[in-house]
Amino acid sequence: MFTFLLPSSNCQTANESNIAVILPESGKYADRGEDMKASIILATEKNLEKLKQPIQLTYFDNYSLPDSADNIALRIALDPDFIGIIAGYPSSCAYQTMIISEQSQIPYLIVSSSADSLTNRRLDYTFRLAPLSGDYNDGLVSWAATNAREGSLISVLHDGEIHSLSAVSDIRSDLQKRWRGKVEFSQYEKGQEIFDNLIVAQDKLKPDIIWLIGSTSDASRFLKQCRRKDWSPMAFVFGTIKMVNNRIISLSDGAADFVFGPSVWSADEPYPLIDDFSDSYFEKTGELPGYHAAESFAGVEVLASALSKCESYTRENLRRQLAATNIITVFGKVRFDNFRSFRNQNRSQSVCVQLLDDKWQSVWPRELAKSRYVYPAPDWRERKRTNNVDNTNPLLYIM
Numbered sequence: 001m002f003t004f005l006l007p008s009s010n011c012q013t014a015n016e017s018n019i020a021v022i023l024p025e026s027g028k029y030a031d032r033g034e035d036m037k038a039s040i041i042l043a044t045e046k047n048l049e050k051l052k053q054p055i056q057l058t059y060f061d062n063y064s065l066p067d068s069a070d071n072i073a074l075r076i077a078l079d080p081d082f083i084g085i086i087a088g089y090p091s092s093c094a095y096q097t098m099i100i101s102e103q104s105q106i107p108y109l110i111v112s113s114s115a116d117s118l119t120n121r122r123l124d125y126t127f128r129l130a131p132l133s134g135d136y137n138d139g140l141v142s143w144a145a146t147n148a149r150e151g152s153l154i155s156v157l158h159d160g161e162i163h164s165l166s167a168v169s170d171i172r173s174d175l176q177k178r179w180r181g182k183v184e185f186s187q188y189e190k191g192q193e194i195f196d197n198l199i200v201a202q203d204k205l206k207p208d209i210i211w212l213i214g215s216t217s218d219a220s221r222f223l224k225q226c227r228r229k230d231w232s233p234m235a236f237v238f239g240t241i242k243m244v245n246n247r248i249i250s251l252s253d254g255a256a257d258f259v260f261g262p263s264v265w266s267a268d269e270p271y272p273l274i275d276d277f278s279d280s281y282f283e284k285t286g287e288l289p290g291y292h293a294a295e296s297f298a299g300v301e302v303l304a305s306a307l308s309k310c311e312s313y314t315r316e317n318l319r320r321q322l323a324a325t326n327i328i329t330v331f332g333k334v335r336f337d338n339f340r341s342f343r344n345q346n347r348s349q350s351v352c353v354q355l356l357d358d359k360w361q362s363v364w365p366r367e368l369a370k371s372r373y374v375y376p377a378p379d380w381r382e383r384k385r386t387n388n389v390d391n392t393n394p395l396l397y398i399m
Helices: 030-050 066-078 091-104 138-147 162-178 196-205 216-228 247-251 274-285 291-308 315-323
Strands: 002-005 017-023 055-061 082-087 108-110 126-128 153-158 182-187 209-213 235-238 260-263 326-329 332-339 342-346 351-356 359-364
Touching: 017 030, 017 066, 030 055, 030 082, 030 274, 030 291, 055 066, 066 082, 066 091, 082 291, 082 315, 091 108, 091 126, 108 291, 138 162, 138 260, 138 351, 138 359, 153 162, 153 196, 162 182, 162 209, 182 196, 196 216, 216 235, 216 247, 260 359, 274 291, 291 315, 291 326, 291 332
Parallel strands: 017 055, 017 082, 082 108, 108 126, 126 342, 153 182, 153 209, 209 235, 235 260
Antiparallel strands: 002 055, 260 351, 326 332, 332 342, 351 359
């Protein structure tokens, strides 16, 4: 357990209230926990130090295990010095904390877990900033439904793995609701080395969009083989957030250029102080922030806003002020609404990104996009390759 004590000229440790921060600092999700903790500490320095009343953050390691999260949350709930809990990851751990939060009536702000089961119920003390996992693809599906030709074909290629099948189910549902064209689903084998037959089959189908769901390494091999055969649709799309990474840039040797993908958050969105956050995070960690870091930073912004409106630090005061949240953060607008079957759930807007100039850049929706999308993608012979390139101007291909 690590305690971060905020400096204050008039603070007295014995009388200070506590906020518990529960993160996976070890175990399977330790890397994610480190990113989130770095962001929370950074946000604390920039936001909580401005409060008139001092507050103390106390960090707990859930070891990436639900049982540990349950035990920690129970200890916190029974300690009157703690007025709230923040963070929570992964979803299995957040779920256990949510149960304790509701039973013990201690406010709990989930910043990064996305399972629908967390807010798909009656809630009074649990609030979630992170978007629903089922909404991750909204920005990408919106782009596809708006820009692909009506009546054309979207071909979804997947590796048949459990996580991929879940993504396939989500995409099937999303496209049925918003897409007025045809959809074909095809499966390839995970780790497949040669995609000749799959490429020939896709050439016969002639889809406008190839929607890839699988591993980064498989996607890079498929794209490079499509380039070698000089075949491509109007656009390639990555169907999961995990595929939108920088590793694909080096693995694909340029074959992933102009690929579209989904993103919960992008560092080039037009929110106040987002550049300052990105620069500060990079200075602190040596890495660019991902969406988990952005959610964690925004969680402290929400917490600071709620605490600043509390006449005194009590659990009930904090709950009321969290419920009244309506602010703009580095993660976008945060307000906890009741919609569909969800309660105290923030409606975050996901975006569509495209790999342009070796960077994932937001391109849709227009009001959040810094860059203009390129569609259709340039022909293989007109775009950059590994060693021999034609330096064509991608602006010529912008619609």
